[in-house]
Amino acid sequence: MTVFQIDDGWQSGKSPNSILAKGSFRNIWDNPDYWTPDPVKYPRGLAPVADRARELGLELGLWFNPSIQDSFADWEKDAAAILGLWREYGIRIFKIDGLQIPDKKAEENLRRLFDRVRSESGGAVVFNLDATAGRRAGYHYFTEYGNVFLENRYTDWGNYYPYQTLRNLWMLSRYVPAQRLQIEFLNKWRNADKYPAGDPLAPENYRFDYLAAIGFAAQPLAWMEASNLPEEAFETAALLRRYREIMGELHAGIILPIGEEPSGYGWTGFQSILDGKEGYLLVFRERHPSSKGCLETHLPPGRNVTLRPVVGAGRPTRVKTDADGRIAVELKEENSFALYKYTLL
Structure with missing residues (x-):
């Protein structure tokens, strides 16, 4: 593990994904505290979490969605928010979600946002671009800004099948550098009852190390809650440590x-x-x-x-x-x- 990524919900503002209070990707800056840490979840801010991540040899990453109204007219405020989090906590990896790019103006403003952050951080800040829905960047443009978060799969909905994730990566790797794609593996012990009885391709029928290895040609993404995993899951730690040692050379190839x-x-x-x-x-x-x-x-x-x-x-x-x-x-x-x-x- 190299990065611990906190998903949507760390911030005071609420996005449309919130189960507590449905928010919006629009007009975020009507709430000037939107991108401050949620005071209930993080009463001491993000500093203790960021410090603990560094102690463990990890980087802390955050979820972020630019305010999409008027073709990202508030891009400068969004850039300032990201740079503020980088300067205060040393966080340099941001998953960018919720994008809609309806026209050339939106594309240009979004590029201005990324360029501003990259320039003022001296290239330290990088982005993972969510390409799961809508008209978004990732595969063929904005490739210089970071990786691509490829897909949303959930055992809750019974739509995470390991062979399908492997197939998606296999098919895309002819056209897109696999090293730039984030490929998920999930908690196979969770929601086993959501799959048909006796389904031979259900996640529970695979070893956990096999699920992790599906992403080795790409950027493996442990997309799950880090708590409540059974002891068996931690047997994969040795595999991941060895993979981390050779990952750079593996990804240096075509x-x-x-x-x-x-x-x-x-x-x-x-x-x-x-x-x-x-x-x-x-x-x-x-x-x-x-x-x-x-x-x-x-x-x-x-x-x-x-x-x-x-x-x-x-x-x-x-x-x-x-x-x-x-x-x-x-x-x-x-x-x-x-x-x-x-x-x-």
């Missing part, structure tokens, strides 16, 4: 999809190409009946390749690509994964 389109029943994954000789292969065996899979890759044909396991269930092996660049791999269990460092011989 990341592309390999194998089949995820369906819940195939062999699939990603390849990070570092140079002409080395890289990473992240392989998933879904509920496929065979322990051996053959995956189409971006490796050259007819070459010997060593696979060194980094995390997951893989074993050290040496394989040879076929005439189409496919490789054979083995994973003993269904719904298992392996991250390999590969070297062409």
